Amino acid sequence: MKSLLLILSNPRYFAPSWIFTSVNIWFGTWAIYIPTVKEKLGIDKADLGIALFCLSLGVFTIFPMASKIINKIGVGRASWISVIAVSFAAMLPLMAPNYYMLMLGLYLFGAGTGFTDIAINTLVTEIEKEDKVNFMSAAHGFFSLGGILVGLGSFLIPIIGSPVLHMGITVVLVFLINLYFRKHYINVVAAPVEKEPFSFKLFKPLLLLGIIGFVSYGSEGAIIDWSALYLKEMTMAPEMLIGAGFLAFSTTMTLGRFLGDGISAKIGPIKIVGLGALIATVGYVLVLSQHTLVTIAGFALNGLGFSVIVPELFRIGGNVKGVDSSQGVAFIAGSGYIGFLMGPVILGFIAESASLNYSFILLLILALLIFGITFFLNRRGR
Template structure:
């Protein structure tokens, strides 16, 4: 909890953490209005799927150039410009008057989200280096808190009665806080790195970290998308408890991120990733009992395990010897987003052709694979 107190007591850290919160508030507010936009534009599910793919396309388009832009501007300024970009583009999908404008709006919104994600994780990495303080995990905890704020804000939907107005109010309030706090981080620039020429030796740790990112993001996406259906179909949970798995997962995810920095400082980033994978694997074993109570407890273990993996990956990726922090973070983010987007789809095919239970067996083996990779990385000293 030391890192949480650090964020809450010092504007230098809170300003950065609030950007994480902002990202999830903007994205989450858009997400709750997806059905409304579908009905407003009179599009079917297939058309909606293509539009949402444009959002993903925007994310991936920005990844190859993000690190160059961040290094040119300075990571503090890049993060602030990312906040401005995301604020503006968050309004566009709900303002789209036709399907083609919606696709364009989501492409730009995706690009802004991809850029700010890389910039802000790089900024945390650089501040940690400069101040010798760990707060990456707690900062990601503030991202989770953004989702909680969106959930609370959803109660205002019938009161406001207008999606664009709701998003507009949200953007103004969130941006105003960012405007006030930007002075605490805008001056930060990345420390110079003695770059090494490309080699397999240099790329290997990044590749392994990318695999862990793919698995971790993909597993998170799978649990978000499939936990309710698993409880309904595989454990025959009553309707009241169908959403309990996701709630347990989200709660322990937030808690774990607030505790992760202190544990990481004691045992090191590689070991905490391994510990997280081990806890997640235990969670999948409990989920696979197909008992409602044990499965819900299993999803809680999943949240606790995965909570520390993603923040630590960004921390490790931003500190790979001979690689710019922004390039390392961009590689991790790119690998992770591919997993987040493809993971649930792949598991859906497995569930359709065999059983949802087999999908979660695969997730168990993948968690154990991550545990094995951490042993290799630990031996190699990154």
């Protein structure tokens, strides 16, 4: 909890952490109104799927150019500009008068949040380097906190009565807090890196980290999308408990991220990723027991294990020798988002053709793969 106290006691660390919270507040507020938008525009599930793909397309479009923009204007300035841009873009999907404007709005929203994601992870990496502190994991915990705030805000839906007004109030409040704290990071620039000619030796650490990112994000997406169905179909859980797996996963995810920095400082970022993979593996073993309460406990261990992996990947990726921190972060983010989007789909095909149980057996094997890669990285010393 030391890093959490650090963030709460020092505006230099709270400022970028609040941007993490902001991203999830923007995205979560949009997400709770997806059914409303679908009904308002009279579109079917297939049309909605295409529109949501535009959001993902926006994310992937910005990734190749994000690091160049960040390096040119400075990571602190880039983070602040991204806050301004997403504050406008977040309004567009809910204001869309027709289907085509919805697709455009989601594309711009995706591009804005994708750029923000790279900018703020790079920003935290650079502040950690400058101040010789660890708070990346806790900053990601603030992202999870954003989801909790959105959940609490959803109780205001009947009172506000308008998606656009709800998002507008949210955007203004989030923006004003960011406006107040921007002075604490806006002048941060990435430390110069001694570039090396491209070689497989230089790229190999990033490639391995990208694989871990792909698997970790994909596993998180799978648990978010499939945990309730797994409890219902495989463990025959009662109706009141089918959401308990996701709740357990989310709770331990948030807790683990607030604890992760202190552990990382003691044992190192690669070892904590390996430890997280090992905990997640044990979690999958419990999930596969197909006993309701044991499976829920397994999902809790999954959340605890994966909670530290993604923040540490950004920390490691932003410190790879011979690579700009923004480029390393962008590569990790890109690999992770591909996994997050593809993972649940791949597992869905496996579940449909064989069994949902086989999908989670694959996730167990992939968690072991992460552990194996970290073992290799630790021996090689990156």
